[in-house]
Structures are given as structure tokens and as C-alpha cells.
Amino acid sequence: MNGVGFVDMLLAAAVPALAAAVMLYRDLFRATVVFIVLGLTIALVWVRLDAPDIALAEAAVGAGITGALFMRALGAIPGPPRGAIAVDRVSFPWLAVRGAAVVLAAVAALLLAWAVLTVPSSEPVVTRLVRDAAPESGVGNPVTAVLLNFRGYDTLLEVGVLLLAALGVSTIGADRHAASLGGTRVRGPVILAFAHFMLPGLAVVAAYLLWIGADQPGGAFQGAAVLAGAWLLSAFAGVAADVPARRMPVLLAGGFLLFLLVAAGMIAINGGLLRFAPATAKWWLLLIESGLLISCAAILATLVFRLTDDERPEAGP
Amino acid sequence: MTPALLYGLSGALLVAIGLAGAIASRSLVRRILGFNLLGSGAFIIIIAFARRVAGPVPDPVSHALVLTGIVVTVSATAVALALAVRLHDDEDGRDE
Numbered sequence: 455m456n457g458v459g460f461v462d463m464l465l466a467a468a469v470p471a472l473a474a475a476v477m478l479y480r481d482l483f484r485a486t487v488v489f490i491v492l493g494l495t496i497a498l499v500w501v502r503l504d505a506p507d508i509a510l511a512e513a514a515v516g517a518g519i520t521g522a523l524f525m526r527a528l529g530a531i532p533g534p535p536r537g538a539i540a541v542d543r544v545s546f547p548w549l550a551v552r553g554a555a556v557v558l559a560a561v562a563a564l565l566l567a568w569a570v571l572t573v574p575s576s577e578p579v580v581t582r583l584v585r586d587a588a589p590e591s592g593v594g595n596p597v598t599a600v601l602l603n604f605r606g607y608d609t610l611l612e613v614g615v616l617l618l619a620a621l622g623v624s625t626i627g628a629d630r631h632a633a634s635l636g637g638t639r640v641r642g643p644v645i646l647a648f649a650h651f652m653l654p655g656l657a658v659v660a661a662y663l664l665w666i667g668a669d670q671p672g673g674a675f676q677g678a679a680v681l682a683g684a685w686l687l688s689a690f691a692g693v694a695a696d697v698p699a700r701r702m703p704v705l706l707a708g709g710f711l712l713f714l715l716v717a718a719g720m721i722a723i724n725g726g727l728l729r730f731a732p733a734t735a736k737w738w739l740l741l742i743e744s745g746l747l748i749s750c751a752a753i754l755a756t757l758v759f760r761l762t763d764d765e766r767p768e769a770g771p
Numbered sequence: 772m773t774p775a776l777l778y779g780l781s782g783a784l785l786v787a788i789g790l791a792g793a794i795a796s797r798s799l800v801r802r803i804l805g806f807n808l809l810g811s812g813a814f815i816i817i818i819a820f821a822r823r824v825a826g827p828v829p830d831p832v833s834h835a836l837v838l839t840g841i842v843v844t845v846s847a848t849a850v851a852l853a854l855a856v857r858l859h860d861d862e863d864g865r866d867e
Contacts, residue, residue: 458773466777466780467781469785473789477792477804482800499778503774503815503818503822505818505821507834508818508841523845523849524852552795559794566786567783570779575824577830578830580830581832596831600834601838615846616846757849761856762853
């Protein structure tokens with residue numbers, strides 16, 4: 455990365471412009487579509503900033519899964535009918551709130567711009583520490599080394615957060631009856647043919663991302679997002695294998711429990727939580743990531759499916 | 772002006788737009804959209820900071836931090852949207 459190119463200027467201008475469109479479009483469906491476009495644009499920004507791991511995660515999770523979540527929520531919240539604004543909202547001082555928000559945002563932008571312009575360009579100590587210790591991590595990709603080995607603790611708790619979110623969404627979202635993953639069908643021959651064509655490829659891509667993540671951009675979370683996408687596609691096409699309700703907890707929590715088990719086992723083997731021996735680290739990390747791939751895919755798919763019920767009583771013809 | 776600087780400023784604008792939207796929107800869904808924009812802006816600034824050093828490999832710790840952040844953001848977004856949908860359902864039920 456050398457000077458500022460035309461692509462950089464285009465992307466740097468497109469990101470705030472698209473963001474403004476997301477906030478200003480009256481129609482929430484349009485806003486969500488622009489939001490997904492913005493996610494993919496930001497994925498290109500990650501590529502330009504030499505962050506290919508994040509680019510993959512942004513495209514698959516940030517734009518893909520998050521976009522699906524918003525689309526599904528909008529299906530359940532069909533927007534207020536015109537002129538039906540509640541009385542308390544009219545009396546609320548929206549003009550004052552908007553003015554204050556704009557002032558606050560302007561101050562935040564100026565402070566952040568000042569921080570960006572004045573940050574010292576010396577290499578942080580931690581960068582050197584990671585580079586020196588990289589050969590002992592068992593993997594060649596420094597980002598994977600940090601995620602699963604040096605700061606494995608963070609990732610363990612991150613999977614815990616995902617699990618809690620799946621639990622929370624299941625509790626809040628589906629109170630009438632437990633919707634199975636095969637509940638949502640999109641009818642028509644195109645999606646069926648598309649699913650048959652795409653599903654084997656998506657499964658291979660997910661496994662490839664997991665394996666290549668050891669030495670190249672990729673990893674368990676990126677693979678899990680692709681696998682979750684495959685799961686959603688197969689459910690919409692009506693070809694998903696129905697997972698019995700009593701098996702779902704095993705599928706959701708299995709990756710976290712396996713991670714926890716390996717983390718605790720390392721106390722017995724190497725004398726420290728998540729302390730791996732350099733010779734065998736690669737295989738332990740691969741075991742953890744394999745569990746995470748399946749469980750995180752199940753969790754991400756669950757987040758989308760359980761967000762709202764499919765058989766909505768008020769949705770008449 | 773380096774690309775990292777340019778994207779950092781772009782990220783600062785993204786934070787501002789997301790912040791304003793998250794506070795001033797009437798729709799809960801748009802507030803959650805704003806919250807997501809705010810997060811993305813913060814991530815861009817962090818990675819722009821990581822890229823300010825002209826070296827072969829950018830700081831992998833920041834990258835791991837942002838990867839974790841993206842996954843946590845999608846979790847928070849899902850729970851927030853589930854709450855918004857439930858709130859809408861319950862308000863509907865009360866009106867009828």
C-alpha cells in the first residue's frame with residue numbers, strides 16, 4: 455500500500471455517503487438493502503487496509519447474516535401506516551433531540567478525526583511480541599494465532615456471547631411455539647435448483663476457510679457464516695434436514711463446551727488455561743475450530759430463524 | 772495523506788452518522804441500523820490505526836479484536852431486533 459489511489463478516494467467517499475442513505479431513506483426496506491451494499495463496500499475497505507480476514511468476516515457476517523436479520527425483522531414489523539403516529543410521539547420534542555444528536559455527532563466526528571490525524575506512527579510493542587512468538591503458536595496466520603492461541607480466552611468468551619444471544623433470541627422471539635429450522639419455505643423451482651447447485655459448494659467453501667485459516671486469511675467464524683448461509687438457503691428451499699428439537703442444544707453449545715474442555719485440559723497437560731505446547735498446538739486449535747465451525751453455524755442460523763415466528767396469526771391473505 | 776489516514780477519516784464520519792441516527796431515529800429498526808454503522812466506523816478507525824505503520828504485516832492484535840467485535844455485534848443486533856419485533860407484537864396485541 456503506497457499512495458492514495460482513485461479506488462481509495464472512491465471507497466472513502468462511498469462509505470459515509472451510503473451510511474447517510476441508510477439513515478435518510480424513508481423506506482426501511484430500501485435502507486436495509488443499502489446497508490447490505492455498505493457492508494460489502496466496507497469489505498473492500500478491509501482489503502485495501504490489508505485486512506483480508508476481516509474482509510471475509512464482514513462480507514459473510516456483517517453484510518450477509520446481519521442483512522438477513524434485518525430483512526427478517528422487517529418482515530415482522532411492516533412499518534407504520536401513514537398518519538398513524540401515536541400522540542405521545544408527536545408531543546415528544548423530536549426537533550430538539552435531532553438538533554442535539556447532530557451536534558453530538560459533529561463533536562464526535564471532530565474528536566475522532568483529531569485522533570486519526572495525531573496518532574503516533576510508531577509500532578506498538580504488542581505487534582513485535584506477536585511476531586516474535588508466532589512460530590510457537592502452531593499456525594502461520596498471525597490473526598488466527600492471536601484469536602485462538604495468544605488471546606484464546608477472548609475467543610472462548612466470544613463464543614459464549616454468541617450462545618447467550620441464541621438463547622436470548624430463542625426466548626424473546628418464539629414464544630408461541632418452537633419453530634423448527636425447516637419452518638420457512640420459499641416456493642418455486644428456481645430456489646430448489648439453486649440450492650441443489652450451491653449447497654455442496656458452500657459446504658466445501660466453509661471447510662476450506664476453516665483449514666486455510668491456519669496459514670492464510672480465513673478461519674472458523676468466516677467458515678461458520680458461510681455454513682449458516684447454506685443452512686438458511688436449504689431451509690428456504692425446503693431441503694433442510696430437520697434437526698430434532700432435543701438435539702439442537704447439543705449442536706448449539708457443543709463448540710463452546712469442546713473449547714472449554716480443551717482449555718481446561720491444558721491445565722492438566724501444560725499447566726495453564728489455554729496454554730498449548732508448540733508441537734501439538736496446531737491439532738488442538740484445529741479441533742477447537744472444527745467444533746466452532748459447526749456450532750457457530752448453528753447459532754447464526756438460529757439467530758435468523760428464531761428472530762420471529764413464521765406462522766404469524768395476524769398475517770392474513 | 773496515506774490511505775490509512777483517508778479511511779480513518781471516513782470511519783470517523785461513519786461513527787458520526789451512526790451516532791446521530793441511533794439517537795434521533797423514531798424507528799427502533801433504524802436505531803439498530805445506526806448502532807451497526809457506529810460499530811463499523813469504530814472498526815475502520817481501529818484497523819486504520821493498525822495500518823499506520825509502514826510494515827509488511829499490520830498489527831494482528833487489532834485485527835483479532837475487530838473480528839471478535841464483528842461477531843459480538845451480530846449477536847447484539849440479533850437480540851436487539853428480537854426485542855424490537857416482540858415490542859411491536861405486544862403493542863399490536865394491546866391495540867386490538
